[in-house]
Amino acid sequence: MKILLIEDEPSLAASISGYLAADGHLVESVGTLNDALDKSSVYEYDCILVDIGLPDGSGLDIIRQLKADHQRAGIIIVSAKDSIDDRITGLDLGADDYLPKPFHLAELNARIRAIYRRKSFAGERVIEFGEITVNPTEQAVTVNSQPIKLTRSEYSLLEYFLANPNRVITKESVAEHLSGDDADLLDKIDFIYSHVKNLRKKLLEAGAGDYIRSVYGVGYKWAKT
Amino acid sequence: MKLLNRTSRYYLFFSLLIFAIIGLALFFALRYTLDHSTDDSLEHTRPALARELLQLKELEPTMYIMDEIVEVRPILQVSDREFFRDTTIMVVEDNGALEPEPFRKYTYEELVDGKPYQVSISLSTVENEDLIRTLLLVVLGGLLLFLLAINLLNRYLSRELWRPFYQTLAQIKDFSIQKDKAPSFSHSDTTEFEDLNRSVEGMTGQLIKEYNTLRRFTENASHELQTPLAIIRNQIDLLLREGERSEQDYNIIQQVSEAVSRLGKLNQSLLLLTKIERGQVPEAEWIDLNPLIERKLEQLVPGLEARGISLHRELAPRSVRMPLMLADILLNNLIGNAIRHNVDGGDLSIRLADDFLVIENTGPPLRQAPELLFERFRKESKSAESLGLGLAIVREICDKYNYNLRYTSEAGRHRMTVAFG
Known part of the structure; x- marks a missing residue:
């Protein structure tokens, strides 16, 4: 996937592009609005990550420009300015998602994948991992073609794991993913633990492999052993 | 008490005092003057009466001479003793009834036709009393009028002079x-x-x-x-x-x-x-609390089971008008709190009715004063999970929508009540 990252904070840009590149994406990073406009007018991207507060203007301008050019790229606003106005304006202008800073890279990765799936007409509409198939549109999960029933939290957890296979995901990141933007309800590790345990049990019972591994105190890793 | 009522009270007090003093002074001065003039006229009567008495053939003990009552009593020897005093005498009124009437009595000793007598002349002072009464009435009437005038003036002042003050006050209140x-x-x-x-x-x-x-x-x-x-x-x-x-x-x-x-x-x-x-905050919308709570509880059930906390719910349909985000946070913080400060094997009860939402949980007794609970950074537990802002946010939201937020506790149970306004 080809991604354009518009972020003026160098170390943030470096960590984001590093993380995404390791996932096999092609990431180009720019730090100003002008560079971003130059790049986006010449190249086609699958996904564009925009910071709103840029040194030479507002990231919202680039969204306007992209929409005017009828670019098909998915747009995610990644911004410290999580004021409701920015969020609403951004989404109204045609951005696909909004991720307030600070976010977890795993969360960003999951959002990019979700947008890519929604945007790609020919591409994979379902997520597959071995015997497990997830249909995000219907939020349906099958193991060896047999449907299994998951709670909302378990489903969300599974989708999160599948978007970030083979890497350690921190408990904090899982907690935030499960409770949405307004975390605090599910901040107890017990609660994540219960959801993970239940999901693992259901998958095992349905005949799937044991893919969820707890990594010391840090978090979890979804991987084929 | 209003400032003006307060001043009126002082006015009333002082005018009463001054009028009382004026009234009393007037009363005694009049009394003195009138008695004095009565005494004078009584003394003046004395020589005329002496001549009158000489012409009488026989002296009766009580005689009516020239509007005056004259009493004579034989004594052994005449001295210079003379005195005035007030007395009351029963008098026959026009309608024939006996009425007591005030008199001034002048008593002296004198020789009548060579024989010593004690003579008393009594002169009715009923007119003096009437005069005093009338004067006092006039003064009291004046007082009443004065008070009325003060009151009216105060009202006027309150309306006119104090108007800018009340306007300022209203603005400050607002x-x-x-x-x-x-x-x-x-x-x-x-x-x-x-x-x-x-x-x-x-x-x-x-x-x-x-x-x-x-x-x-x-x-x-x-x-x-x-x-x-x-x-x-x-x-x-x-x-x-x-x-x-x-x-x-x-x-x-x-x-x-x-x-x-x-x-x-x-x-x-x-x-x-x-x-x-x-x-x-985003625009307010009508939000059904019932399904929102259900959805949250569904997420929480596995965790509650793990801690052995039993869950009771009694949810009547109720919708509120506020941004979804705030409703979400309100519930998250209240329910999250009830779980965080719960005990393993305890219970959690959520009741939603038409005019209130009650979240009740078991838990160790509060270590701080309940009124500090809603202050920022007041943490009940030292644990890393608690930020000390959750309830401050809840209060802020409740204040914004005029909900009444109350904390009560009894027998190891903590209860948060949100009363919808």
């Missing part, structure tokens, strides 16, 4: 620091009121300025914190990506990750508080 608008007062011709207005204007202006500075500081600090937080967080994610690490490394990473997450939440909560204060 003033809210969150409205971001300093009250503006109209010009007053009274120096004191003008001074008051200018002082209040200056004060509120300063207040708003300070408040805005503080608010902007919180806001900016929170904004500025977001980027470094994002960097730390992302670096942790990167660290975790690179191959296998030792258990010790993972432990360190875990602690950093937890701390960063906590900082992030703290930051988010502070931003949220300033946003609610400034009214920067």
Whole structure:
């Protein structure tokens, strides 16, 4: 996937592009609005990550420009300015998602994948991992073609794991993913633990492999052993 | 008590005092003067009466001579003794009834036709008494009129002179620091009121300025914190990506990750508080609380089961008008709190009715005063999970929508009640 990252904070840009590149994406990073406009007018991207507060203007301008050019790229606003106005304006202008800073890279990765799936007409509409198939549109999960029933939290957890296979995901990141933007309800590790345990049990019972591994105190890793 | 009532009371008190003094002085002065003139006329009667008595053939003990009652009593020897005193004598009125009437009596000793007698002349003073009574009535009437006039004047003053004061007062009452608008007062011709207005204007202006500075500081600090937080967080994610690490490394990473997450939440909560204060919230919509609560509980059930907490719910349909985000946070914080401060094997009960939402949980007794519960950074537990902002946010939301938030506790149960206005 080809991604354009518009972020003026160098170390943030470096960590984001590093993380995404390791996932096999092609990431180009720019730090100003002008560079971003130059790049986006010449190249086609699958996904564009925009910071709103840029040194030479507002990231919202680039969204306007992209929409005017009828670019098909998915747009995610990644911004410290999580004021409701920015969020609403951004989404109204045609951005696909909004991720307030600070976010977890795993969360960003999951959002990019979700947008890519929604945007790609020919591409994979379902997520597959071995015997497990997830249909995000219907939020349906099958193991060896047999449907299994998951709670909302378990489903969300599974989708999160599948978007970030083979890497350690921190408990904090899982907690935030499960409770949405307004975390605090599910901040107890017990609660994540219960959801993970239940999901693992259901998958095992349905005949799937044991893919969820707890990594010391840090978090979890979804991987084929 | 109103200032004007207060002044009226003083006016009343002092005018009563002064009128009492005037009344008493008047009474005694009149009394003295009238008695004196009666005594004079009685003394003047004395020689005329002596001549009158000489012409009588026989002296009766009581005689009526020239409107006066004359009593004579033979004595052994005449002395210079003479005195005046007040007395009451029964008099036959026009209608034939006997009535007591005040008299002034002059008693002296005198030789009548060579024989010693004690003579008393009594003169009716009923007219004097009438005069005094009339005068006192006039004075008291004057007092009443005076009081009435004072009262009317006060009302007028209250309406006219104090009008700018009451206008200022109304504006101050209406003033809210969150409205971001300093009250503006109209010009007053009274120096004191003008001074008051200018002082209040200056004060509120300063207040708003300070408040805005503080608010902007919180806001900016929170904004500025977001980027470094994002960097730390992302670096942790990167660290975790690179191959296998030792258990010790993972432990360190875990602690950093937890701390960063906590900082992030703290930051988010502070931003949220300033946003609610400034009214920067999405538009309100009608939200059915019932399904919202159900959805939250569904997420929580596995965790509750793990801790052996039993859940009771009694949810009647009820919708509120507020932004979904705030309804979400309100419920998250209240329910989250009831779980965080619960005990293993305890219980949690949620009741939603038409006019209230009650969340009740078992838990150890509160260690701090209940009224501190809703203050910022008042933590009940030292645990890392608690930020000390949850209930402050709940209160802020409730204040905004005029819900009455109450905490009560009995027999090891804590109860939070949100009464919908």
